[in-house]
Amino acid sequence: MATTDIDAAGSVTKSNARRNSGTLWRRTGIPAIGALLAILLVAGFFGFAEEIASATPPSDPRADAIVVLTGGSARIDGALRLLDEGRAQRLLISGVNPSVTSADLANLVDGALRDELACCVDLGRQAIDTVGNAAETRDWAAAHGFKSLIVVTSDYHMPRSMTELAAAMPTVALVPFPVSNPDLHLADWWHDRATFTLLLREYGKYLVAKARRLLPGEATEGAAG
Secondary structure: OHHHHHHHHHHHHHHHHHHHHHHHHHHHHHHHHHHHHHHHHHHHHHHHHHHHHHOOOOOOOOOOOEEEEEOOHHHHHHHHHHHOOOOOOOOEEEEEOOOOHHHHHHHHHHHHHHHHHHHEEEEEEEOHHHHHHHHHHHHEEEEEEHOEEEEEHHHHHHHHHHHHHHHOOOEEEEEEEEEEOOOEEEEHHHHHHHHHHHHHHHHHHHHHHHHHOOOOOHHHHHOOO
């Protein structure tokens, strides 16, 4: 009988210990992990913002072709200038609105670059977001047999663009060519609310793009295309 009492008391003690351990974990362990994740996210954002603020185009970019992701005339001007300098054979403007014509684009770009539009430029009209840009570019590059691309887009958009393009075309060499937006104050982004908000939003989208690459089947789907 005494042995039974001891066993019962031991079981109660073990049960209380497990309960106390679980309570301690909820009180200290979970908040500690949450705080660590928050620190990592904040540190990651500062690194992301500083990387964008210090980004500069390569001095002598060369590739088979160029892709520019629509979003501003400065991007298209920059891509056409690279084409005009003979740094690639052909240019894709990805994500062009179906209602926009070549003549409309000609009115947006520098007059000295308009001849390039008629010569060596293709307009991609299927993409409506960065994921679509990557798929559209992949198909275009495959159709022409291009093995390397200069990627032209805004500096703040470049990390996410490179993530999506690299996932869609793992065997194609990508050369980033960031274009600066004069309306953004990247040099002191932490002082300008509009720039800070834009970078924070873009950081969130970038993390989503990175996380999606970890999903089962996502990488193989992009490679197979």
